[in-house]
Amino acid sequence: MSVFTPLTRPELETFLAPYGLGRLRDFQGIAAGTENSNFFVSLEQGEFVLTLVERGPIQDLPFFIELLDVLHDDDLPVPYALRTSDGVALRELAGKPALLQPRLPGKHIKQPNSQHCAQVGDLLGHLHVATRDKLLERKTDRGLDWMLETGAELMPRLNPAQQQLLQDSLDEIGTLKARILALPRANLHGDLFRDNVMFEGTHLTGLIDFYNACSGPMLYDVAITLNDWCCDDSGQIDGVLARALLGAYAARRAFTAAEAELWPVMLRVACVRFWLSRLIAAESFAGMDVLIHDPADFEVRLAQRQQVEVGLPFAL
Known part of the structure; x- marks a missing residue:
């Protein structure tokens, strides 16, 4: 499992509350990552991905947030950082920079045509x-x-x-x-x-x-x-x-x-x-x-x- 920073349910519930997306139903680590800790998060109002950034300087994170906003506004099918009720996109969880994004539909293709x-x-x-x-x-x-x-x-x-x-x-x-x-x-x-x-x-x-x-x-x-x-x-x-x-x-x-x-x-x-x-x-x-x-x-x-x-x- 490629999760470098494990999370407990109580600390995750506390982190998610300011988004106003309802009660936490379930969460699980994503095995595919090799550099960051990623989790699927199921809330009453939808499915999301939580990323704890493990590598790279924190000063670069506003760049990623702005880039994804630009691409989302241009109708590309990309995730983008959700904001809390106070308008904050970049937060901290378990001592790591954290972003919550919508989970996109679909699955990966192993043998493309x-x-x-x-x-x-x-x-x-x-x-x-x-x-x-x-x-x-x-x-x-x-x-x-x-x-x-x-x-x-x-x-x-x-x-x-x-x-x-x-x-x-x-x-x-x-x-x-x-x-x-x-x-x-x-x-x-x-x-x-x-x-x-x-x-x-x-x-x-x-x-x-x-x-x-x-x-x-x-x-x-x-x-x-x-x-x-x-x-x-x-x-x-x-x-x-x-x-x-x-x-x-x-x-x-x-x-x-x-x-x-x-x-x-x-x-x-x-x-x-x-x-x-x-x-x-x-x-x-x-x-x-x-x-x-x-x-x-x-x-x-x-x-x-x-x-x-x-x-x-x-x-x-």
Whole structure:
């Protein structure tokens, strides 16, 4: 169970009272999280998700609240922070920053088809268009500099083949860093994996977990998303799924020539980011009852992304 801070019923009832949402019926921890403690909370007036923020500086939380308000106002299917009767969104519970949000309907898709991927591409394009002209600035704490520094730190713990694969990518990032950062920018979800999107049938009903959201190159967000949604069981890019996602995205926002040129690079950068973060998580939570994703998944994908056959559509 990935709940780092357990809660008792009395302390939760006290926390929930100012929202005026009725009596607490039930609550349970959510096993899927790897960085925060999340709970399903059932109240008389509906179903909600409570998040205790375990990682990251508290000063960033107003950014997340404001970003979700912007996206909610633009009709994206996202959670947003509920306010107490006094208008307070960010509160504290069990010594941790706490947010209460509506629980979105639907369930996660394990094996997406082209229709699912097209809706994800459209959703991501909508998110970027909604924020590119009114960008909320937040620098990611796991950006290119972090990759260069963390990769160097982890290098001695890898075998020679892994070291060569990682070093080649770090060299590429160092060489192309300025060009990557000059790509068109917006607010990014930063973690748009299958377990952060909900569907009812083939209808997309929700996008959750914005705690990696930041400002940055839109193409990076596209690469992160495609690396998860459009892969076969071996980690290879599925051309049909990839073209469905990219085509739907491009219908919202046309790609540029600079993005088309750096597309293979950005797919590799996205692999490096999650390979490194999963290596860290595997070390940090070894032996603990916490969900740990296999770092090897992105090591394999990074090796496969040395050749990229699916390009961006309609690059201008």
